[in-house]
Amino acid sequence: MAGIAATSRPSPVITRSPLEVDMPQRPKRLTPSRGPLDLFGSEVRRYRTMAGLSLAQLAEQIPYAPSTIGEIERGESGCDRGFAEDCDRVLDTRDALAHLHDGLFDGRSAAYPAWFADWPEYEGQAETLRAYEPLVIYGLLQTPGYADVLLYGDQKAVQARMERQGVLSRKEPLPPRLIYLLPERVLRSRVGTLAVMYEQLHHLADAVSPRLSVQVIPDGAPHPGNSGAFVVATLPGDSRIAYAASEPQGRILDGRSDVERLNERFADIATYALPADLSAALIREIADEAWKS
Incomplete structure (x- = not known):
């Protein structure tokens, strides 16, 4: 108001004890x-x-x-x-x-990153692995050259991935039964050189056996597998646990509803996939047509 001098109050000073100022953050x-x-x-x-x-x-x-x-x-x-x-x-x-x-x-x-470090242990215990990977070849079936490109030349990580694959070739106990689904576009998506892709696809086709099924979803087939990669492991006693890939990090899921949801999604996706023998033939055909130098 005109004619009245404005006055201001000093800001209150808040003091803290030395203990409050210097107290370190409580460790986790x-x-x-x-x-x-x-x-x-x-x-x-x-x-x-x-x-x-x-x-x-x-x-x-x-x-x-x-x-x-x-x-x-x-x-x-x-x-x-x-x-x-x-x-x-x-x-x-x-x-x-x-x-x-x-x-x-x-x-x-x-x-291994922290969120994945426990998963190889579950792979080792598994009686069955059901894997769906929509972007790249599944890690347990990658060649060293293919893995080297995906892991940016990190040799320690490449070696660890190759060591994980030992679960599929061990003698005792029996290796887990692996059922692997992938869209055809993965076979046509270049990772590394022509030679890397050619070797990888033939390795994938050659891996098919009574205990290892690779099934391709042909291009153009609509399917409910567009929400990311996942693996469902069936453990002794018929219990299940899953690993789901996501950004910025994957997750190990042990909640019954989450795991069963992924198991049902895998079954739904599988209805659109070719049988293993036709899939192997298609993989070799694409290798020779698209990647043979």
Whole structure:
């Protein structure tokens, strides 16, 4: 209002005690029973805490960033054996972490993202695998050259994928029965060179056996398989678990309704697929027509 001088009040000053200002973020509670990543991470954190080191202090003595160490401790990321050896040296664990790493991962965990790390174990237990992959050849049936392109030359990841394939050729116990469905367009989608594709398609056709069925959905056949790749594993006792691919990361599903929904979708998709013998013939035909140099 005119003629009246405006006055202002000072802003209130909010003070906090030193404890409130400096209190560190409470660390995530770990559940080692959830899986090998959580178990290994909890042991890294335990030994680090016993040594009286912060993440930053440990990072100063090993070639890993504090954020990386934190992810490993929280079970959000795998690591190679070298990380365990470096921690053993600094934390004076008498090789406890390297020994634990060997037992949990057999040298393979670093090649798998955290959300996938438990799936190879389920593959190994499975009596039947039902896989649908609409974009690329299914990982258990990829050649090294094809996998190398998809994994951007990461040799550790390629080797881990090749090692996973051992589940299909083992003698004892019997390998799981694999039923694999794919659209024809996957066979015509180039990954790498002509030679890579030619080798991959013949490898796929040659893989067909009494325990391994590859069935192609011909181009133009409408089907309900447009929501992404998935695998349903039937375990001993007729229980089921599934892995569903998605962005930015896949998921392992153990909820009964989710798994049964995927199992039913697989059955629906399969009604549009060619029999295994006709599929193998089509795969070889496409290899020779489209990819033979």
